[in-house]
Amino acid sequence: MGATENDKDCLVKDSPEREKKNWIGWLVTIIALSMVVYHLYAAGYKPLPGIQHRAIHICLGFSLIWLVRPWSRGKKAGASKLMTAVSLVMVAFMLFITVYAIVTFESYSDRVGLPPETMDLILGGALLMMTIEAARRTVGYVFPAITGLFVVYALFGQSLPEPFTHKGMSVARFIDAYYLTLEGPYGFITGVSANYIFLFILFAGIIRNTAVGQFIMDFSMSVIGMFRGGPAKMAVIASSLMGMVSGSSLANVAGTGAFTIPLMKKMGYRPDFAGAVEATSSMGAQITPPVMGGSVFVMMELLSIPYWTICVAAFPIACLFYIGVFLAVDAEAVKQNLVGLPRKDLPSFWKTIKGGWFLVLPVVVLIGLLAQGYTPTKAGFWAIVSAVIVGAISKILRLNWRRLLYVLEEAAKDGLVVIGLVAAASLIQGIVSVTGLGLQLSGILIDLARGNLFVLLLLTAVTSIIMGMGLPILICYTLLALLVAPALIKMGVLPIAAHLFVFYYGVLSMITPPVAPDCFVAAGIANSDPLKVAFQAVRIGLPIFLIPFFFVVNPVFILQAKAPFYNTLWVFATGAIGVYAIAAGLQGIMLNRTFMNVFERCILFASGLLLLSPTILPSVAGLIVLVVMQVWAIFKGKRQQGAAQAA
Numbered sequence: 001m002g003a004t005e006n007d008k009d010c011l012v013k014d015s016p017e018r019e020k021k022n023w024i025g026w027l028v029t030i031i032a033l034s035m036v037v038y039h040l041y042a043a044g045y046k047p048l049p050g051i052q053h054r055a056i057h058i059c060l061g062f063s064l065i066w067l068v069r070p071w072s073r074g075k076k077a078g079a080s081k082l083m084t085a086v087s088l089v090m091v092a093f094m095l096f097i098t099v100y101a102i103v104t105f106e107s108y109s110d111r112v113g114l115p116p117e118t119m120d121l122i123l124g125g126a127l128l129m130m131t132i133e134a135a136r137r138t139v140g141y142v143f144p145a146i147t148g149l150f151v152v153y154a155l156f157g158q159s160l161p162e163p164f165t166h167k168g169m170s171v172a173r174f175i176d177a178y179y180l181t182l183e184g185p186y187g188f189i190t191g192v193s194a195n196y197i198f199l200f201i202l203f204a205g206i207i208r209n210t211a212v213g214q215f216i217m218d219f220s221m222s223v224i225g226m227f228r229g230g231p232a233k234m235a236v237i238a239s240s241l242m243g244m245v246s247g248s249s250l251a252n253v254a255g256t257g258a259f260t261i262p263l264m265k266k267m268g269y270r271p272d273f274a275g276a277v278e279a280t281s282s283m284g285a286q287i288t289p290p291v292m293g294g295s296v297f298v299m300m301e302l303l304s305i306p307y308w309t310i311c312v313a314a315f316p317i318a319c320l321f322y323i324g325v326f327l328a329v330d331a332e333a334v335k336q337n338l339v340g341l342p343r344k345d346l347p348s349f350w351k352t353i354k355g356g357w358f359l360v361l362p363v364v365v366l367i368g369l370l371a372q373g374y375t376p377t378k379a380g381f382w383a384i385v386s387a388v389i390v391g392a393i394s395k396i397l398r399l400n401w402r403r404l405l406y407v408l409e410e411a412a413k414d415g416l417v418v419i420g421l422v423a424a425a426s427l428i429q430g431i432v433s434v435t436g437l438g439l440q441l442s443g444i445l446i447d448l449a450r451g452n453l454f455v456l457l458l459l460t461a462v463t464s465i466i467m468g469m470g471l472p473i474l475i476c477y478t479l480l481a482l483l484v485a486p487a488l489i490k491m492g493v494l495p496i497a498a499h500l501f502v503f504y505y506g507v508l509s510m511i512t513p514p515v516a517p518d519c520f521v522a523a524g525i526a527n528s529d530p531l532k533v534a535f536q537a538v539r540i541g542l543p544i545f546l547i548p549f550f551f552v553v554n555p556v557f558i559l560q561a562k563a564p565f566y567n568t569l570w571v572f573a574t575g576a577i578g579v580y581a582i583a584a585g586l587q588g589i590m591l592n593r594t595f596m597n598v599f600e601r602c603i604l605f606a607s608g609l610l611l612l613s614p615t616i617l618p619s620v621a622g623l624i625v626l627v628v629m630q631v632w633a634i635f636k637g638k639r640q641q642g643a644a645q646a647a
Contacts, residue, residue, distance in 0.1 A: 024084065028067050032412035033405065035060040039198055043381035047195070052102045054186040057194035059098035061419030062134050066090045068413060069137040069420075094130065097123050101180055116176040124179030125171075131185045131423040138420030143471055146479075147424045154431045163444065166435045183430030185423035188301055189478060193422040196297040197474075198415045199380035204245050204291070205411025206387040207362065208255070209403075211396035215356035216241050217259060221341070222349040229333030230340035231267045232274070235260035236281045236325050243285020245363060248293070249473075249510050252282035253521045261525045268338045272529065275522035276511075276536030280325055283510045283518050283541065286473060288318040290367055293507070294418065295477040297376060299499050302481055307376050313496055313558040316572060317504075317547055324543035324579045331587035359394065362387035418474060425478050432482045442487035453491050457549055460484050461505045468509025476506040494555050501548045508545060511537040539586055543579045547612065550575075554614030574619045578611030581626050590630065594637035604629055 021029070038056060047053040066087040100123055116124075128151075136144040151174075153160070158168035169177065178184030220237040224230050238260060243252040257278040264274035286293040289311035296314075300307045332338075365386045369379035391399030391407075399407065432438045449456035463484060468476040480502035488498035510518040516534035523530035538545070551557035556571045563571075584590045585605030588597075596604065603625065610622025 124175035187426030218347040226340040239281035271526040272532040275526035275533040279518040279522040327583035445487040464505030468506040469515040581608030594633040
């Protein structure tokens with residue numbers, strides 16, 4: 001398995017000795033590597049206690065943000081001497097705030113209830129402003145504006161109308177309540193980032209810079225490339241496997257899509273469909289264990305349940321989703337009369353396995369340790385260690401010590417997207433908790449739904465998609481979990497089902513028009529209209545838009561109900577068949593290559609909904625309807641073939 005041109009380009013670009021750094025660049029390198037070393041030490045041995053650990057996490061992350069993130073878009077970080085000087089002052093001030101927090105934290109609890117000290121007010125106010133500025137530099141103005149609204153709500157709650165009113169706070173009391181406590185920037189979401197998320201970003205960064213991506217591509221092509229629609233099906237497999245550990249659907253679209261989309265177009269797929277397949281597959285990777293975009297770690301802490309429980313619950317839904325995607329790709333291949341690639345043009349399966357089987361060992365180590373009950377922190381640590389070892393012995397993109405340092409530095413920079421947001425998200429969580437906003441909003445949603453669970457689910461789904469359009473999925477899920485999920489739980493929904501419901505709809509915003517960021521990236525690669533790509537992506541991924549409604553009322557779908565094995569088997573069998581019926585109805589073609597008219601497609605779609613039903617009778621009725629339609633499709637297909645031969 002030789003290095004590709006992309007591999008060679010990567011080697012050139014990633015060679016640290018080709019970079020000429022000034023002293024600011026070396027400072028960035030030192031901070032980034034210090035961040036990596038500290039987190040690996042904390043994961044492999046033990047972190048500092050409580051807020052001190054989180055303070056170091058925020059300090060190192062914010063310092064990098066000041067140095068590498070520009071003040072405004074379109075400008076480079078440190079573009080002027082003045083901006084460089086200001087950034088350095090902010091780094092020094094951040095360091096001082098952190099040292100103060102570490103030194104005085106233990107005595108801070110003794111001062112609770114007393115008038116805050118002047119130094120607490122100065123440093124606490126500065127930290128809160130830096131928290132909002134870090135979020136602004138990371139994702140723009142939307143999320144900082146949302147954070148600002150929550151701060152205003154906390155300060156002036158007494159002036160708001162019912163039911164949103166509360167006692168309000170003075171500025172001094174606000175700072176005292178949220179600085180050096182678990183209700184502010186050093187709150188539990190920051191703890192999740194410090195303990196888990198950064199480690200998995202580091203793991204993904206190492207994996208991405210080894211030959212794992214090329215191995216996954218070759219493996220996928222060797223397994224499925226010869227079947228009809230092979231290149232598109234390969235894109236589904238490759239994108240899902242890479243996305244499961246990358247934690248970012250956008251990065252997945254840009255990375256694997258650069259190879260898969262042109263290949264799909266070359267084989268005859270329309271540009272909008274090729275882009276949609278890649279966007280949908282990469283989005284689906286966010287709902288597939290083990291990483292799930294990092295949201296799984298927040299969910300674990302919020303629900304106080306084992307990490308593996310969430311993975312087990314999420315896995316069946318991910319399987320149903322990818323069944324739907326595969327069927328959509330197959331149907332399009334039939335419509336376009338596309339065939340697979342010749343065997344001679346495909347990588348050899350056995351040569352691929354022989355040359356690169358060891359490249360997936362880090363992922364096996366990760367999943368194996370998690371399955372055995374290790375904490376995500378320990379599993380992530382040993383997965384990183386194994387990834388470094390595998391990278392060091394690989395012949396392609398070998399991680400020598402120079403390249404390893406470069407990869408670790410870049411991985412630390414990848415983590416800034418999360419670190420720039422979690423402090424503000426922790427502040428919001430604290431405000432929601434202290435003011436009781438979550439309980440108030442739950443009551444409002446239940447009143448709007450008038451006690452009807454289906455209406456509440458619709459309101460929740462729409463809210464989740466809208467919020468997800470402007471926010472990263474990790475932050476979107478966190479806000480939804482704090483503000484919306486409690487309403488579902490009050491209505492009797494199983495807590496894990498409620499959280500997965502809002503999570504899935506937040507993820508679906510990545511392919512939902514008009515924003516659909518994954519589709520915009522895919523459209524750029526496919527040279528197609530982003531909205532056309534987005535509408536195709538929704539059509540391909542429609543089963544996942546529907547399935548959350550069913551697992552809310554039937555927890556067997558997420559393996560959370562105490563049901564006999566035969567009942568669980570029946571639910572999943574009818575679920576998979578239901579996804580097939582829905583896909584056939586949407587695509588207008590059945591597996592025997594029979595084209596269906598609009599009326600027949602509506603019947604198929606309805607039978608799919610019945611098959612997904614939580615009760616036996618509707619699912620049996622749906623199965624009978626589908627069998628009748630399949631028999632009808634066989635006879636109709638023979639007539640279509642006869643007409644085609646006669647023509």
